[in-house]
Amino acid sequence: MVKIKMMPLCGIEVNDSSIIEFGQSRKDLINILGKGDAEIEDRIYYFENCLQLEFVDGRLAFAEVSKDENLVLSLYGINPFQMQDAEVISFLCKKCGVEDRDSQNCDNLYDFCIQSQSIAFHRGITPKDTAESIAEAKAEGCYNTEMENDYLQSKYFETAAIGMADYFKE
Numbered sequence: 001m002v003k004i005k006m007m008p009l010c011g012i013e014v015n016d017s018s019i020i021e022f023g024q025s026r027k028d029l030i031n032i033l034g035k036g037d038a039e040i041e042d043r044i045y046y047f048e049n050c051l052q053l054e055f056v057d058g059r060l061a062f063a064e065v066s067k068d069e070n071l072v073l074s075l076y077g078i079n080p081f082q083m084q085d086a087e088v089i090s091f092l093c094k095k096c097g098v099e100d101r102d103s104q105n106c107d108n109l110y111d112f113c114i115q116s117q118s119i120a121f122h123r124g125i126t127p128k129d130t131a132e133s134i135a136e137a138k139a140e141g142c143y144n145t146e147m148e149n150d151y152l153q154s155k156y157f158e159t160a161a162i163g164m165a166d167y168f169k170e
Helices: 026-033 085-096 127-140 146-153
Strands: 002-007 011-014 018-021 038-040 043-046 051-056 059-066 071-075 111-114 119-122 159-163
Touching: 002 059, 002 159, 011 059, 018 026, 018 059, 026 043, 059 071, 071 159, 085 111, 085 119, 127 146
Parallel strands: 002 071
Antiparallel strands: 002 011, 011 018, 038 043, 043 051, 051 059, 059 159, 111 119, 119 159
8 A cells, every 4th residue: 555645835755754845856756766667758657657746847846646546645634535526625725725616516627726735636527427427328228327336436536636836827
């Protein structure tokens, strides 16, 4: 089991021991974590590609974690992969002191970002998408009860990311 603690605007901690900070060089990172599973252009992938680290001008600028059963993520003391979208959004808005404009209407959000803390979340399908697919399947007579599980899963984000200051600036 891999443990990753996200520290917004600072970096990440891996398995309660290896601290990776934004601004570190690729060489420094490899000395800490070892060779990655893959390196593609300015990115290094670790833990079966569940951790993606991106370099800008040779320095670590971004870390993204994908939801995986062999990985435990911590961000401000919570695991955002174990909370539904609205709970994550509400918690982070309160924690970061920003206005919550999305938690009550997040069924159509693919992405959520708090720019001031360079925190972002993504999912490939939304509850709205899934509900529409279920309605279409019912209308066409090809509804499958497993589609309800897809709907429940669509309420969770699939990736969480943090970056150095202004990484997600528009």
